[in-house]
Amino acid sequence: QVQLVESGGGLVQAGGSLRLSCAASRRTPSSYAVGWFRQAPGKEREFVAAISWTGTITRYANSVKGRFTISRDNAKNTGNLQMNSLKPEDTAVYYCAARAGSSWLRMEDIDEYNYWGQGTQVTVSS
Numbered sequence: 001q002v003q004l005v006e007s008g009g010g011l012v013q014a015g016g017s018l019r020l021s022c023a024a025s026r027r028t029p030s031s032y033a034v035g036w037f038r039q040a041p042g043k044e045r046e047f048v049a050a051i052s053w054t055g056t057i058t059r060y061a062n063s064v065k066g067r068f069t070i071s072r073d074n075a076k077n078t079g080n081l082q083m084n085s086l087k088p089e090d091t092a093v094y095y096c097a098a099r100a101g102s103s104w105l106r107m108e109d110i111d112e113y114n115y116w117g118q119g120t121q122v123t124v125s126s
Contacts (some may be wrong), residue, residue, distance in 0.1 A: 003114040006096045009120030012086055015053035016124070020081040022096030022117060029063050029100035033107050034072055038092035038122075045095065049081060050107035057104035064090075086123045093119040 008020040022034065035050040049070040050059045058070055069082040079096060097113035106112050 002026055002032075002098060003030035004096050004098060004115055004117035006094065006117045006120040009094060009122045010124065011123045014086060014088055014126050016086050016122055017082070017084045018086065018122060020083065020094055020096075020120060022079040022081075022121075023093045024077040024115075026096060028077055029098070031100070031102040032061060033099045033101070033104065033112075035068070035099065035107060035110075035113055036070065036079075036081045036082075036094060037096045037097060038090075039116065039119075040092040043092075045110060047108045048094070049111060052107065054100045057107075059107050061108075083122070086122075088124045088126045091123060091124050094122050094123060095119045 003024045003026045026045050032052040036048040038048050039045040047061050051070045051072050067085045072079045096117040098115040099113045
């Protein structure tokens, strides 16, 4: 069973930056896409960003394009989400997820993901 552990959340003022990290351990698939999702209180979990196994294909929600950057380091089994120009509406619990396989199709689809982390809280104050 793959284990995903997020870190890097916290409290930041609007306009600030945070960098989230996701470490995969135990029985990681030979290849997998990494996605970031978030869930605000009273709302459904939503897609934020995703990156293919090779790192050459990325996808972003419209709400974060130009502000967030997703990356990965396969040698270390880690994924990162650099979040700049944060807004109060970015406040949510952020989840890292992994989907086995090398496909880059449907990376925005929450139902495609097999493994999930426990989440890390991001709070942006105005």
